[in-house]
Amino acid sequence: MYRLFLAVRYLLTRPINLLGMLGILLSVWALVVVVSIFSGFLVEIERHVRSASADISVGDLPPWAEWTPLERALRDDPNVQGLARRLVHYGMISRPGERPPTPPLLGRTALHGGDQPFLLLLGIDAAAERDVTGFAEWLQHPAIPADLRADPQAPLAAPDGRPRVLVGLERLQRDGLRRGDVVVLTSGRLLDGPEGGRGLQQITLELVVAGAFKTHHGGFDGNNVFVDHGVLRTALHPDRPDGVQEIAIRVRDLDGLAATADRLQRAVARVLDRGDDRAFGRVVTWREKNGQFLASVEHQRGLLKIVLVVIMVTAAFLMLATLSMMVTEKTSDIGILTAMGGTPGGVLQVFLACGLTITAAGTALGVLTGIVTSVYLEEIRQAVLWATGIDLFPLNVYNLDRVPCSLDPWWLLQVAAMAFAVGGVVSAWPAWRAARHDPLVSLRGA
Amino acid sequence: MSTPVLAAHAVTKHYRLGKREIPVLRGVDLTLQAGERLALLGASGAGKSTLLHVLGLLDQPTSGQVCFDGRPVHDLPIAERARLRHAHTGFVFQFYHLIPELTALQNVLLARMMASSMTGYWRQRGAARAAAKALLEQVGLGDRLHHRPAELSGGERQRVAIARALLAEPRVILADEPTGNLDSHTAAGVVDLMFSIQQQRGIALLLVTHNEDLARRCDRIVRMQDGVVLAEPTGT
Numbered sequence: 292m293y294r295l296f297l298a299v300r301y302l303l304t305r306p307i308n309l310l311g312m313l314g315i316l317l318s319v320w321a322l323v324v325v326v327s328i329f330s331g332f333l334v335e336i337e338r339h340v341r342s343a344s345a346d347i348s349v350g351d352l353p354p355w356a357e358w359t360p361l362e363r364a365l366r367d368d369p370n371v372q373g374l375a376r377r378l379v380h381y382g383m384i385s386r387p388g389e390r391p392p393t394p395p396l397l398g399r400t401a402l403h404g405g406d407q408p409f410l411l412l413l414g415i416d417a418a419a420e421r422d423v424t425g426f427a428e429w430l431q432h433p434a435i436p437a438d439l440r441a442d443p444q445a446p447l448a449a450p451d452g453r454p455r456v457l458v459g460l461e462r463l464q465r466d467g468l469r470r471g472d473v474v475v476l477t478s479g480r481l482l483d484g485p486e487g488g489r490g491l492q493q494i495t496l497e498l499v500v501a502g503a504f505k506t507h508h509g510g511f512d513g514n515n516v517f518v519d520h521g522v523l524r525t526a527l528h529p530d531r532p533d534g535v536q537e538i539a540i541r542v543r544d545l546d547g548l549a550a551t552a553d554r555l556q557r558a559v560a561r562v563l564d565r566g567d568d569r570a571f572g573r574v575v576t577w578r579e580k581n582g583q584f585l586a587s588v589e590h591q592r593g594l595l596k597i598v599l600v601v602i603m604v605t606a607a608f609l610m611l612a613t614l615s616m617m618v619t620e621k622t623s624d625i626g627i628l629t630a631m632g633g634t635p636g637g638v639l640q641v642f643l644a645c646g647l648t649i650t651a652a653g654t655a656l657g658v659l660t661g662i663v664t665s666v667y668l669e670e671i672r673q674a675v676l677w678a679t680g681i682d683l684f685p686l687n688v689y690n691l692d693r694v695p696c697s698l699d700p701w702w703l704l705q706v707a708a709m710a711f712a713v714g715g716v717v718s719a720w721p722a723w724r725a726a727r728h729d730p731l732v733s734l735r736g737a
Numbered sequence: 738m739s740t741p742v743l744a745a746h747a748v749t750k751h752y753r754l755g756k757r758e759i760p761v762l763r764g765v766d767l768t769l770q771a772g773e774r775l776a777l778l779g780a781s782g783a784g785k786s787t788l789l790h791v792l793g794l795l796d797q798p799t800s801g802q803v804c805f806d807g808r809p810v811h812d813l814p815i816a817e818r819a820r821l822r823h824a825h826t827g828f829v830f831q832f833y834h835l836i837p838e839l840t841a842l843q844n845v846l847l848a849r850m851m852a853s854s855m856t857g858y859w860r861q862r863g864a865a866r867a868a869a870k871a872l873l874e875q876v877g878l879g880d881r882l883h884h885r886p887a888e889l890s891g892g893e894r895q896r897v898a899i900a901r902a903l904l905a906e907p908r909v910i911l912a913d914e915p916t917g918n919l920d921s922h923t924a925a926g927v928v929d930l931m932f933s934i935q936q937q938r939g940i941a942l943l944l945v946t947h948n949e950d951l952a953r954r955c956d957r958i959v960r961m962q963d964g965v966v967l968a969e970p971t972g973t
């Protein structure tokens with residue numbers, strides 16, 4: 292009993308110990324808030340990436356791959372709901388009579404895509420694409436003004452015979468394009484020349500802007516344009532009407548995604564088997580396809596955790612200093628405590644209790660304020676913006692509409708455990724010193 | 738003659754300073770009967786405090802025995818010695834050794850907390866407080882319960898220390914120059930108080946002092962010199 296009583300008394304009469312508590316509090320707070328913002332951010336971009344991806348994609352197809360047998364094999368799988376073929380190519384778009392700009396495009400960010408003039412051309416079958424991805428929603432995103440909306444039923448239809456193009460909303464607006472404007476697509480294709488040599492054939496297509504699209508993934512919108520599959524195929528491979536480069540697949544049941552991808556991989560390999568050792572075609576889930584990007588954000592979160600834990604350790608040194616000071620000051624009490632029936636173990640526990648009380652208070656307050664801050668992050672951002680004009684978290688940079696935040700109870704537990712581990716170690720040393728102090732030294736002296 | 742409550746048999750104590758062995762106690766025999774008031778006199782450095790620490794189980798003898806109620810206790814495990822110290826022995830020191838963060842009442846109560854668990858103390862906290870208050874009133878500090886040591890005079894501090902030593906209802910009080918730091922008038926008051934409580938409760942008192950007058954008020958006087966007891970007159 293005396294251990295806790297003395298510990299609390301010692302602490303209450305020494306406001307300097309608040310410093311140690313403050314250190315723990317702040318570092319726990321930072322670990323909770325910063326990581327929850329990052330986790331929220333991760334959830335958001337995962338959602339964004341997801342919204343712009345098919346469940347499963349088949350890529351790495353050889354030039355001789357044919358759509359009909361692949362489609363038949365893939366449709367056989369019970370978990371496949373729909374599939375759409377795509378052609379993926381590259382090119383630049385400019386107004387007629389103008390040269391395409393040179394990279395980098397100033398005023399554009401890599402995060403949003405569109406910082407360079409090169410684009411990915413996605414040749415799609417609009418009707419099939421609608422069943423497989425969020426294509427229909429991308430065309431009707433509420434942010435798209437009425438005069439930039441394409442016909443949702445047949446966005447790439449060309450009744451006048453002039454091929455259409457769909458451009459990401461932001462890119463469209465930056466370039467000042469309107470529906471009905473004509474743009475020139477400049478691209479090229481490699482030719483198999485005589486004696487194995489190769490040549491480049493320029494491709495120029497006049498396209499009519501059919502409207503804008505917008506996913507939640509700014510990077511996708513800035514880097515991709517949609518054209519009709521048939522148009523692109525005719526320009527690129529006039530000799531291969533059944534050619535295919537990429538297949539987007541929607542599954543019925545998302546739970547079995549990885550297993551489905553494995554099955555489809557085998558199906559694709561069977562279709563493309565030419566009797567040699569080479570395997571063609573790669574089937575990836577949406578997460579695998581964007582794995583690098585997601586991993587990079589996760590990796591940043593990991594680094595941040597390390598930095599913050601180091602800060603916590605630094606804060607703990609502050610506590611070590613104040614606790615050591617206190618032990619040095621209180622060695623005079625150790626004699627009488629021993630005379631009254633205390634043991635070295637008891638003395639150790641008095642000072643350990645001091646450190647752990649500081650740790651517990653700092654951790655509890657840190658977690659609490661951290662949770663409150665995380666929950667009201669958007670309100671706090673608004674308040675700071677209103678009061679000082681400083682935007683702590685410029686949302687438009689990240690394509691978000693509120694500060695993201697995701698509180699993970701498991702992480703809170705980990706933070707608390709880390710704080711206790713660090714606090715415990717830091718308390719143990721001064722406490723151990725106190726326990727080793729010879730009580731007779733204090734009893735003989737004044 | 739009944740079994741002494743506390744006894745030292747051929748107790749020696751050596752301190753090691755580097756390679757040198759310094760003999761501080763060189764075969765001390767001493768008995769303390771229940772309820773007896775014994776004065777220990779001797780020049781500075783004679784080994785009085787050391788003997789007191791050994792008798793109070795704060796220090797272990799190099800050789801010899803310390804017996805409590807006839808039972809050797811000097812080499813019991815550390816926790817057991819701490820328990821005995823708490824249950825049977827009260828200490829009063831020259832420099833009071835009050836804990837500055839605690840009020841007078843809390844300093845006294847601490848003696849009760851030492852051996853109680855959290856729940857155990859909580860259950861008997863009312864009784865403990867009453868007992869501590871009664872003791873502080875008995876030593877004349879009924880109106881100083883909530884003063885910190887820094888707000889008390891030397892004499893008052895020593896009275897708090899006496900109350901603290903008594904709270905656990907010990908059978909022995911070991912007092913090491915309890916008035917060494919007080920003026921003669923205050924000292925007389927403290928001594929009177931200690932003697933009256935000691936007599937009233939039948940506690941054995943070992944009083945280390947340099948004051949011959951004070952020693953004469955005891956039942957028996959033992960003198961020490963260079964680590965040995967000079968003469969212990971047998972019987973009273």
Ligand SMILES: Nc1ncnc2c1ncn2[C@@H]1O[C@H](COP(=O)(O)OP(=O)(O)OP(=O)(O)O)[C@@H](O)[C@H]1O
Nearest residue numbers: 752754759761779780781782783784785786787788
């Ligand atoms: N830890 C120690 N190491 C070495 N020598 C010690 C130690 N503690 C005490 N001594 C020595 O033991 C001797 C006896 O000390 P002690 O304190 O028992 O004397 P004392 O009779 O109480 O003296 P005083 O009347 O001045 O209080 C002294 O010479 C002292 O220097």
Ligand SMILES: [Mg+2]
Nearest residue numbers: 785786787913
């Ligand atoms: Mg002494």
